[in-house]
Amino acid sequence: MASNSWWSSSSSDEEEMFFANVVVKAAQILLEEEEEEEDGSSENVITRRIRINRDREGAHEKLVNDYFSDAPLYNADIFKRRFRMSCRLFTRIADDLAGLDPFFTQRPDARNYEGFTTLQKCTAAIRQLANGTVADALDEYLQMSARTSRECLYRFCHNVVKLYSKQYLWKPNAYDVQQLYQAHEARHGFPGMLGSIDCMHWAWHNCPNAWRGQYTRGDHGHPTLILEAVASQDLWIWHSFFGLPGSLNDLNVLYKSTIFSDVVNGIGPDTRFTVSGVEYRRGYYLADGIYPSWATIVKTISFP
Known part of the structure; x- marks a missing residue:
């Protein structure tokens, strides 16, 4: 899904x-999603509809x-x-x-x-x-x-x-990237920031019993589905990846998502930016401590 x-x-x-x-x-x-029709048998059964x-x-x-x-x-x-x-x-x-x-x-x-x-x-x-x-x-x-x-x-x-x-469903172009850079630098003081990346858990009350172990994490206590999203300063969600089991953590979700597919394939928009005379090739996302130390991810700084 x-x-x-x-x-x-x-x-x-x-x-x-x-x-x-x-x-x-x-x-x-x-x-x-594929619509599934549950039939009681393989034979066609003629039933009379109630009007x-x-x-x-x-x-x-x-x-x-x-x-x-x-x-x-x-x-x-x-x-x-x-x-x-x-x-x-x-x-x-x-x-x-x-x-x-x-x-x-x-x-x-x-x-x-x-x-x-x-x-x-x-x-x-x-x-x-x-x-x-x-x-x-x-x-x-x-x-x-x-x-x-x-x-x-x-x-x-x-x-x-x-x-x-x-x-509402399109990849950001070079113009959108520059608009994001300007907004985040003006509001937060982060030049080259594309947005904030994080995961959230949505409760799945109707989860089948056979799947509850896979979709339940100890700190939640109930089945959940994970949504990974990138949000900008004005609530634009221009990347979302939804449907992974709630037992995974943010790092597992990152390895399965396609957020960096365009970067790896070299088909993404131009995200270069310059700070103090130094040019950086790719913009970055603001994330919490569990995320890896990649050039495209900036984590919290204990003593800035």
Whole structure:
């Protein structure tokens, strides 16, 4: 499940850029996973589907009154906690998806009943990504079956990557490198600094029992997945490497990640910088003490 991505943007709204990157990254990771279908036997079994007359229109009205009306029942803080993004970012993504894929517009179904709205379909997808719930967890609220909710999720991920990958998933060029140098030197006094590299652990509550030993480290006490990221001073995460077992440490993750692949292959951007008349060939990352003593990594200095 490990994958890597780079991204940058010129937007002035740093918080929106951060949440947009998280959405695109989560969508990309989910698309890379193979969907597994568990069948009870190798033979095709014909089953009769149960038809439930769901109140789609009523569910849409309740959703609008709860979150998207002029005076919503739940405020912006609750919205951000439940959707993991602001309402403004949500509506921007929903509008873009509706303009790209007719699936995210309201259309009549085979029985000529009005289908789900754009808000309902995007809510189903984003709540699954945000909370890691099963497909039919919001059936009572959105009046949406597990099959439709799952289709919303996969179409959402596919179209989000298609829409925003060129803007949020790209390698930094020479201009971006110089902008990072100037910002870090002005704010922190570190010339030639590309960003800060570190790893964090995300709790994996639904980890299978057979994998718990591999994904659990003693100081955490529960299964985790590791995210390695490089962040700049304004929350740009332009490198991320996600999915390694939580029993590894930062050094193990570094040896498996692809952060220095372009440097090794000689295809990365020009990162030269000059300090006190001395030219250095490569920029560096600020890291903690566990990282190796490489030219591209600067660790904490006890007595500067």
